[in-house]
Amino acid sequence: xxxxxxxxxxxxxxxxxxxGMPQTVNWNALEDSKHIxxxxxxxxxxxxxxxxxxxxxxxNTPILLTSNFSIPSGEKLLDDFKTKIGxxxxxxxxxxxxxxxxxxxxxxxxxxxxxxxxxxxxxxxGVLGFYKxxxxxxxxxxxxxxxxxxxxxxxxxxxxxxxxxxDGWYKPSSGGNFMYGLQTGYSSKQSxxxxxxxxxxxxxxxxTPLVPYYLMLGYNLRLH
Numbered sequence: 001x002x003x004x005x006x007x008x009x010x011x012x013x014x015x016x017x018x019x020g021m022p023q024t025v026n027w028n029a030l031e032d033s034k035h036i037x038x039x040x041x042x043x044x045x046x047x048x049x050x051x052x053x054x055x056x057x058x059x060n061t062p063i064l065l066t067s068n069f070s071i072p073s074g075e076k077l078l079d080d081f082k083t084k085i086g087x088x089x090x091x092x093x094x095x096x097x098x099x100x101x102x103x104x105x106x107x108x109x110x111x112x113x114x115x116x117x118x119x120x121x122x123x124x125x126g127v128l129g130f131y132k133x134x135x136x137x138x139x140x141x142x143x144x145x146x147x148x149x150x151x152x153x154x155x156x157x158x159x160x161x162x163x164x165x166x167d168g169w170y171k172p173s174s175g176g177n178f179m180y181g182l183q184t185g186y187s188s189k190q191s192x193x194x195x196x197x198x199x200x201x202x203x204x205x206x207x208t209p210l211v212p213y214y215l216m217l218g219y220n221l222r223l224h
Contacts, residue, residue, distance in 0.1 A: 023054055023066045024194040024218055027090060027098050028131040029187035030056060033222035036064070042196070042216030046072040050218075054088075062090040066104070079111040084123065092128075099128045106144070114157040118150040127183065137184040140198065146175040176203040179214065192220040 023038060030036075038052035052068035068084040086104030106121040122145050129138020150169045158165060181198015196216040 023052060023064065023068065023088060023102065024183050024185065024192075024196055025054070025064070025088075025220060026131055026133075026136045026185055026187045026192050026194075027062055027100070028096065028133050028136070029192065030062065030222065033190075033224055035223040037221045037223070038068070038218060040194075040216055040218035042218075043211070043214060048072045050216075061093065062100075064088040066102070068104075080109060082106065082108045086123070096130055096132060097128075098131050099126070101126050102142075108146075114154055114161070116152040116154075119146050120148050121146040125179075129183070133187065135184070135186050137182065140179075140181055140183050140196070142179045143203070144177045144179065145203075147171070149175075177201065178203060178205075181214070185218075190222050192218075192222070194218040194220065 023036075025036065034056055036054040036056070038050070038054065040050040040052075042048060042050075048070050050068060050070040052066065054064045054066040057063040057065065065087050066085070069081065070083075071081045084104040084106050086102060088100055088102040090098055090100045092099035102123070102125040104123040104125075106119075106123055108117075108119040108121065110117040110119075123142060125140060125142035127138050127140045129136055131138075148169055148171050150167075152167050153162075153165050177200050179198055179200045181196060183194065183196045185192050185194035187193075194217070196214065196218070198214055200212050200214060
């Protein structure tokens with residue numbers, strides 16, 4: 001029975017480390033827009049929905065402060081959710097070729113009849129692409145890391161599966177996903193339609209999530 005808890009943790013963790021909706025922007029269409037409102041739908045372990053907001057700082061180098069909230073589809077929408085807050089900066093800025101880095105802090109919640117999990121983690125993503133005012137295409141590579149997780153097991157779990165299990169905070173020795181793929185989009189005067197597609201693998205490169213692909217369709221509204 002002692003093996004059940006580590007196995008449960010691994011299984012839960014694969015569900016827990018969803019990539020979530022990214023902040024995908026056309027850097028050559030931003031101009032002097034201060035506010036960006038984002039919405040999206042996609043396949044990210046399950047069908048998920050996202051809302052986000054970004055604020056562009058007045059700097060020589062394009063910098064966005066970003067926040068995002070995403071939930072998977074289901075009967076109880078707020079049982080599982082993911083929040084991200086962070087920023088994006090362009091580190092390589094040419095006329096049409098641009099490279100950017102995004103760093104986010106993450107809080108996640110996951111619940112089923114056996115356990116409730118809370119997790120704090122981080123996400124690092126790099127993007128390199130070709131940007132025009134009306135369209136763009138870029139490659140993206142990222143790493144989503146779970147840093148510390150809190151387990152609250154249900155009475156059902158304690159009574160029928162593992163009677164001596166302990167609730168509390170745990171620091172996993174491993175627990176992260178690499179993602180790599182493509183992003184593209186079409187931009188009009190004040191809005192962008194974006195598409196992200198790619199693959200996910202765990203940090204040990206030996207296993208993959210149940211569904212090792214992601215596909216996300218997004219919409220950005222740019223306001224001055």
